[in-house]
Amino acid sequence: MSKRIKLTEEGARILENMLGHFVAETTGVYAALVSSSDGHALAQWSQSELHGSKLSAMSSSLLALGESLSRESGQQACQYVIVETLDGFLVDLRVGERMVLTVLARKDGSLGLLLSACHQLAEELSSRIRKE
Amino acid sequence: MSELKFIFTGPPGVGKSTAIAAVSEFAPVVTDVLATDELSDIKAQTTAALDFGEITLDDGEKVRLYGTPGQRRFSFMWEILIEGGLGLVILVDNSRPDPLADLDIYLENFSGFIRDTGAVIGVTRMESHPQPDLDDFAAHLERHGLALPVLEVDIRRREDVVQLLDVLMMTCEPA
Ligand SMILES: Nc1nc2c(ncn2[C@@H]2O[C@H](COP(=O)(O)OP(=O)(O)O)[C@@H](O)[C@H]2O)c(=O)[nH]1
Ligand SMILES: [Mg+2]
Numbered sequence: 001m002s003k004r005i006k007l008t009e010e011g012a013r014i015l016e017n018m019l020g021h022f023v024a025e026t027t028g029v030y031a032a033l034v035s036s037s038d039g040h041a042l043a044q045w046s047q048s049e050l051h052g053s054k055l056s057a058m059s060s061s062l063l064a065l066g067e068s069l070s071r072e073s074g075q076q077a078c079q080y081v082i083v084e085t086l087d088g089f090l091v092d093l094r095v096g097e098r099m100v101l102t103v104l105a106r107k108d109g110s111l112g113l114l115l116s117a118c119h120q121l122a123e124e125l126s127s128r129i130r131k132e
Numbered sequence: 133m134s135e136l137k138f139i140f141t142g143p144p145g146v147g148k149s150t151a152i153a154a155v156s157e158f159a160p161v162v163t164d165v166l167a168t169d170e171l172s173d174i175k176a177q178t179t180a181a182l183d184f185g186e187i188t189l190d191d192g193e194k195v196r197l198y199g200t201p202g203q204r205r206f207s208f209m210w211e212i213l214i215e216g217g218l219g220l221v222i223l224v225d226n227s228r229p230d231p232l233a234d235l236d237i238y239l240e241n242f243s244g245f246i247r248d249t250g251a252v253i254g255v256t257r258m259e260s261h262p263q264p265d266l267d268d269f270a271a272h273l274e275r276h277g278l279a280l281p282v283l284e285v286d287i288r289r290r291e292d293v294v295q296l297l298d299v300l301m302m303t304c305e306p307a
Contacts, residue, residue, distance in 0.1 A: 003172035036168040038178050039205055057205040064163035064180035072161065098166050 005036050005098055011129075012043050018125060019045035026117045028088065028108035034125065035059055035100045042099065050104075059102040063092045080115055091118050096126040136195040137216055138300060140183070141242065142223030143234045144202035145175050147256055149183045151223065151287035152197050155294060156185025160197075180206065182213060187297070195297065210241060219304040220251040221296050223287065224269075226261040232272050239276060246278075250303035254285040254296050 007015070019032040023045050031046035039060030041052040066081035083090040088106040091114065095101050101122050105114055140148040152160050163181035171178055183199030198213045200206070214220075222238045224231045235253065239246065255269065264272070269282040281299050285292040 003166070003168065003176065004170070005168040037165040037180075038167050038169065038171075039180060039203070040169060053205065054208070058208060060165060061163070061181040061201070061206060061209055064165050065182075068161055068163045068181070098168055 003098075005040075005042070007042055014128065015043035015125065016045055018121070018128065019043060022103075022117070022121050023047065026105075026109075026114070028105040028114065029103055029117075030106060031104040032121070033059070033102040034095060035102065037094075037098045037100060046104075055102060056100075059092045059100050063094065063100055066092070080118070082111070082115075084111075089114060091115065093118055093122050095122045096129065099125070099129070101125065135216070136189075136193060136218055138195060138197055138219050138221060138297065139213055139217045140197065140199040140221045140223065141210065141238050142202060142221075143225055143228060143237075144171050144178055146202065146223040146225040147287040148199040148202065148223060149179055151221075151254075151293045151296075152183045152185040152199050154288060154290045155187045155297070156197065157187060158185070160185035178203070181209060187294075204237070204241075207241060214242065214245045217245065217249060219249045219300045220246060221300060222251055222253045223285075224253060224255050225257055226255050226264070227257040231255070232264060232268070235269070235272070236276075239278070246280075250300060251280050252296055252300040252303060253280055253282045254287065254292075255282060256285055256287055258284045259286075 015034055022032055023029050031050055033044040033052055033055055034042045035056035036042060039057035041056040044052045062081050067078040070078035081092040091103045093101050103118050140151055142148055161184040163179055164177040165180045167175060167178045179201045185197045187195050189195060200210050200213050220242055224235050228234055266282050273280055283296060285296060287293055
């Protein structure tokens with residue numbers, strides 16, 4: 001079994017469409033990216049200019065650190081790494097074992113709603129990818 | 133009290149995480165994630181953020197050891213990790229297609245840090261891949277105007293990693 005992730009053009013388009021719907025429908029969200037666990041950009045949807053490949057590598061590092069910190073602290077599996085800024089939120093979470101979802105949002109909505117929307121999208125992406 | 137901090141870098145799979153685990157007094161902090169590119173044919177996991185371990189020298193001084201991710205896409209971590217560092221260990225895997233070109237990547241990207249501190253080069257897997265040999269490495273460094281120590285190492289062996297650190301300490305010691 002190959003451990004490689006290689007999206008077909010069709011696969012990437014499906015992911016981008018899902019991200020696009022999510023951005024359009026979720027309060028405050030202006031960008032969403034899917035990356036591989038080891039930091040390669042796979043798909044993104046953004047309302048503004050973003051350096052996708054940099055954000056993918058950084059998200060992979062940050063989530064790996066969050067998971068490492070959770071383990072070190074003796075807490076259960078890390079669910080989200082959340083960065084709160086003056087402008088908004090950056091959220092990183094796993095999509096299955098081999099992918100990462102990054103969501104960028106302004107501070108329009110509540111963080112709780114944002115996280116639950118991110119969680120649901122990650123599940124949808126994960127089951128969609130398993131079907132591919 | 134002066135704090136000693138050394139950084140391990142080099143290409144993916146060379147053994148940065150293994151080296152730190154071989155000498156650290158506690159189970160090192162690891163941030164390995166599943167590899168999904170060509171590296172996954174050789175190795176299931178890769179370091180996405182850092183490795184961290186600690187070793188106490190004979191004189192009681194603690195040395196903090198940080199490993200970097202190897203891939204250039206994680207170079208923003210390189211910048212973060214060298215902060216406050218006193219020396220660099222560059223590991224080179226002699227079984228890769230072009231070890232000297234690999235070395236150049238790290239010499240180039242860490243050039244300022246190497247100039248300000250010191251560096252030592254550890255060449256791995258030489259028993260199965262003897263070329264380029266240590267003289268070739270020395271000649272290559274000389275062409276870059278650098279005189280850095282180059283050692284053959286098996287970083288799975290604690291003594292070899294300790295030796296790298298000893299040589300690095302001597303290199304970094306202010307005259
Ligand atoms: N056969 C052999 N394996 C080695 C040697 N040096 C390192 N390794 C193996 O190479 C792998 C290096 O992995 P890792 O430490 O994660 O590499 P990193 O990406 O630099 O952190 C480990 O499985 C080591 O056991 C060597 O000299 N000979
Ligand atoms: Mg590593």
